[in-house]
Amino acid sequence: MLNIVLLGPPGAGKGTQAARLEKQRGMIQLSTGDMLRAAVAAGTPVGRKAKAIMERGELVSDAIVSALIGERLDEAVESGAIFDGFPRTGHQAEALELLLAQRGRKLDHVIELEVDEDELVRRITGRFSCASCGAPYHDDFKLPKVAGVCDICGSTEFKRRPDDNEETVRTRMAEYRAKTQPILPYYDARGLVRRVDGMASVDEVAAAIDAILDG
Ligand code: AP5
Numbered sequence: 001m002l003n004i005v006l007l008g009p010p011g012a013g014k015g016t017q018a019a020r021l022e023k024q025r026g027m028i029q030l031s032t033g034d035m036l037r038a039a040v041a042a043g044t045p046v047g048r049k050a051k052a053i054m055e056r057g058e059l060v061s062d063a064i065v066s067a068l069i070g071e072r073l074d075e076a077v078e079s080g081a082i083f084d085g086f087p088r089t090g091h092q093a094e095a096l097e098l099l100l101a102q103r104g105r106k107l108d109h110v111i112e113l114e115v116d117e118d119e120l121v122r123r124i125t126g127r128f129s130c131a132s133c134g135a136p137y138h139d140d141f142k143l144p145k146v147a148g149v150c151d152i153c154g155s156t157e158f159k160r161r162p163d164d165n166e167e168t169v170r171t172r173m174a175e176y177r178a179k180t181q182p183i184l185p186y187y188d189a190r191g192l193v194r195r196v197d198g199m200a201s202v203d204e205v206a207a208a209i210d211a212i213l214d215g
């Protein structure tokens with residue numbers, strides 16, 4: 001039972017790879033971004049606090065995201081957990097350590113996806129998804145086979161994330177550099193960090209991650 005962190009800047013492919021690992025290995029994807037978007041959509045107190053912060057591309061408070069992870073962690077006891085977009089600060093890394101230790105668990109790998117910044121902007125600003133089933137698409141890499149119709153469920157409605165515009169993406173990247181990258185030495189010192197070239201194709205990145213998990 002593996003516990004892994006997928007770390008990387010916005011658009012690095014964390015969600016893409018986590019969804020694949022969930023499907024292929026039965027692991028559980030714990031994405032704080034997805035949890036926060038669900039809270040915003042449902043209009044919960046957490047969602048009301050997070051909405052404007054996310055639209056600016058800044059980080060939501062450590063207490064909120066750590067609580068969200070704590071609520072979901074017990075789902076991933078048997079199968080293992082993929083932490084997608086968490087931790088993002090030193091405090092969150094400490095919170096994760098504690099949450100895992102309380103359950104007799106520990107981190108196996110911190111996988112850093114490395115991608116250059118112009119590629120990230122291109123990936124993110126082109127991204128959209130089916131409003132009904134959530135299937136992911138992209139203006140440059142993956143349009144629906146029939147224009148305007150979801151390949152998976154046939155819906156004709158699509159959506160884009162409100163934080164997927166160039167200005168907000170630049171803020172999200174600055175937040176990553178300022179607050180998230182500095183936690184890498186903490187994990188490096190314990191020999192947990194494995195680096196993967198996130199510029200490679202989705203399948204090549206997947207193969208590199210599989211080699212780490214099976215190694
Ligand atoms: P979050 O939802 O985590 O967003 P993010 O980190 O900015 O990352 P993304 O989800 O945009 O990218 P991704 O790495 O998942 O890439 P994807 O697979 O989609 O967070 C959103 C906001 O919530 C934050 O800004 C913050 O406000 C808040 N938040 C969340 N967690 C928080 C925390 N812990 N603490 C505080 N605040 C928090 O791929 C992107 C695109 O590229 C897709 O179109 C995909 O198809 C394509 N693609 C993927 N891989 C490849 C490839 N290898 N080659 C070509 N295209 C690819």
Ligand code: MG
Pocket residue numbers: 014015016031033085
């Ligand atoms: Mg994501």
